[in-house]
Amino acid sequence: xxGVIQSPRHEVTEMGQEVTLRCKPISGxxxxxxxxxxxxxxxxxxxxxxxxxxxxxxxxxxDRFSAKMPNASFSTLKIQPSEPRDSAVxxxxxxxxxxxxxxxxxxxxxxxxxxxx
Amino acid sequence: GIQVEQSPPDLILQEGANxxxxxNFSDSVNNLQWFHQNPWGQLINLFYIPSGTKQNGRLSATTxxxxxxxxxxxxxxxxxxxxxxxxxxxYSxxxxxxxxxxxxxxxxx
Numbered sequence: 001x002x003g004v005i006q007s008p009r010h011e012v013t014e015m016g017q018e019v020t021l022r023c024k025p026i027s028g029x030x031x032x033x034x035x036x037x038x039x040x041x042x043x044x045x046x047x048x049x050x051x052x053x054x055x056x057x058x059x060x061x062x063d064r065f066s067a068k069m070p071n072a073s074f075s076t077l078k079i080q081p082s083e084p085r086d087s088a089v090x091x092x093x094x095x096x097x098x099x100x101x102x103x104x105x106x107x108x109x110x111x112x113x114x115x116x117x
Numbered sequence: 118g119i120q121v122e123q124s125p126p127d128l129i130l131q132e133g134a135n136x137x138x139x140x141n142f143s144d145s146v147n148n149l150q151w152f153h154q155n156p157w158g159q160l161i162n163l164f165y166i167p168s169g170t171k172q173n174g175r176l177s178a179t180t181x182x183x184x185x186x187x188x189x190x191x192x193x194x195x196x197x198x199x200x201x202x203x204x205x206x207x208y209s210x211x212x213x214x215x216x217x218x219x220x221x222x223x224x225x226x
Contacts, residue, residue: 033213043203043216056213089158105150105165106205106214111158 006109018080023092121217138189140204148207
């Protein structure tokens with residue numbers, strides 16, 4: 001398996017623009033997580049899905065952020081409009097329900113480094 | 118929510134030395150993972166260890182769930198071990214996990 005695939009790797013955008021980050025989880029994993037990493041706040045969970053359904057979005061900072069998972073192999077995180085304080089590295093991770101017999105633990109993608117100027 | 122504290126925050130060692138990193142958590146958990154974030158930013162899962170002891174090469178980890186702490190041991194350190202080591206905990210095996218602030222390890226040649 002190619003692991004968790006995120007795109008783009010780097011994104012530079014102007015304040016006010018819409019940004020869409022993409023994630024393809026590992027096939028067979030039924031949990032998908034979006035994290036944000038900054039120097040000030042460390043790694044923060046934004047939202048997670050189970051079987052494509054959002055379970056906990058309490059970490060989404062405000063209404064400018066939205067996430068979708070239209071099918072088991074694809075998720076997006078959208079920021080509209082973007083602001084300079086949204087600059088961070090955004091990680092996607094996936095894992096499987098232990099009952100499915102797959103290895104436990106999260107697998108992270110390589111992240112998207114977002115810079116809003 | 119669960120609080121996760123890692124110590125020490127920074128550690129500088131010579132190549133070949135051994136090290137012990139600690140993770141304390143504030144509540145009973147059924148999910149504890151150790152990660153290594155390398156200098157290029159990639160997060161690598163090292164162990165899934167809600168209890169007991171596991172070993173993988175020069176790395177081993179022990180979690181004493183009843184006392185709410187976990188230890189990560191690195192033996193015979195190499196420069197490639199440099200980076201930040203994170204502990205993350207959660208209430209159930211496949212639920213969300215909360216990350217500690219990490220231990221930054223620097224191995225000098």
